[in-house]
Amino acid sequence: MHLLAIENLVVEFETASGPFRAVDGVSLHVDAREVLAIVGESGSGKSVAMLAVMGLLPWTAKVTAARMEFAGRDMLTLSAAERRKIIGKDIAMIFQEPVASLNPCFTVGFQIEEVLRVHTGLDAKARRKRAIELMTDVGIPEPEERLGVFPHQMSGGQCQRVMIAIALACNPRLLIADEPTTALDVTIQKQILDLLMKLQAEHGMGLIMITHDMGVVAETADRVVVQYRGRKMEEADVLSLFEAPKHNYTKALLAALPDNATGDRLPTISDIFDGYAGDGASA
Numbered sequence: 001m002h003l004l005a006i007e008n009l010v011v012e013f014e015t016a017s018g019p020f021r022a023v024d025g026v027s028l029h030v031d032a033r034e035v036l037a038i039v040g041e042s043g044s045g046k047s048v049a050m051l052a053v054m055g056l057l058p059w060t061a062k063v064t065a066a067r068m069e070f071a072g073r074d075m076l077t078l079s080a081a082e083r084r085k086i087i088g089k090d091i092a093m094i095f096q097e098p099v100a101s102l103n104p105c106f107t108v109g110f111q112i113e114e115v116l117r118v119h120t121g122l123d124a125k126a127r128r129k130r131a132i133e134l135m136t137d138v139g140i141p142e143p144e145e146r147l148g149v150f151p152h153q154m155s156g157g158q159c160q161r162v163m164i165a166i167a168l169a170c171n172p173r174l175l176i177a178d179e180p181t182t183a184l185d186v187t188i189q190k191q192i193l194d195l196l197m198k199l200q201a202e203h204g205m206g207l208i209m210i211t212h213d214m215g216v217v218a219e220t221a222d223r224v225v226v227q228y229r230g231r232k233m234e235e236a237d238v239l240s241l242f243e244a245p246k247h248n249y250t251k252a253l254l255a256a257l258p259d260n261a262t263g264d265r266l267p268t269i270s271d272i273f274d275g276y277a278g279d280g281a282s283a
């Protein structure tokens, strides 16, 4: 049994110009202790697919799937109350903009302890102790003092560490990281990726890494799903994908890596993959 299994997921938004299909029949799975990267350029429906799993899409979104199971439970038929018990506890998500993801009005300590209050039976003293433990785990120095600060008093990297602490507060079985390093300085990106990989291994979590960056895929993933215009183009283990990509779009993503630049300009996806009609044509 997979930790998360999705079959034929479709997400359609009601827009002023009619229905818009952001996710078009995506199937994927992830197991415990496995890192699955979902890669594709901006707008390919990576975030929307995972927000559908979390139940975090606005009412204008219509979500259908042949199957959406988490740890053997059918997520499609869960009541809102049952889903709330799983989301934030067994499945947690971190986002691209750590500063914007935290509430500016509350201290970091309050925000970590609030998750523990909602999802665990810990009393106030135990919650504080656990919050200090979590701040230590994510590498924030002087954790006791830092619990009293507000998000704007921390750097972007530190805010992302706090978001990771909040996500890990209830020992989730699955963590979804949506472009977790994109908004951070290059020097900090590596630290945050290393931290995520260390915590994933220590906790034996399944991890879904949403990214547009093949470098991040190479550093983190066991298996990769390549998505384009809402559709899955290719799925492979990470070595096969880099050594023998099957789909033209995957080849274009790889060719657009800075290391593969030959002239004085970086190639873009459309330089390599022009004229693609979205029909799943492979090389």
Ligand SMILES: Nc1ncnc2c1ncn2[C@@H]1O[C@H](COP(=O)(O)OP(=O)(O)OP(=O)(O)O)[C@@H](O)[C@H]1O
Binding pocket: 013, 015, 020, 022, 040, 041, 042, 043, 044, 045, 046, 047, 048, 049, 058, 060, 179, 212
């Ligand atoms: N609430 C919404 N209403 C209408 N369209 C939406 C809504 N949310 C997202 N979309 C559209 O769905 C498509 C997929 O968006 P999504 O955020 O999943 O892309 P992505 O691959 O994660 O890229 P990015 O990394 O830029 O977020 C985009 O075209 C986006 O404009």
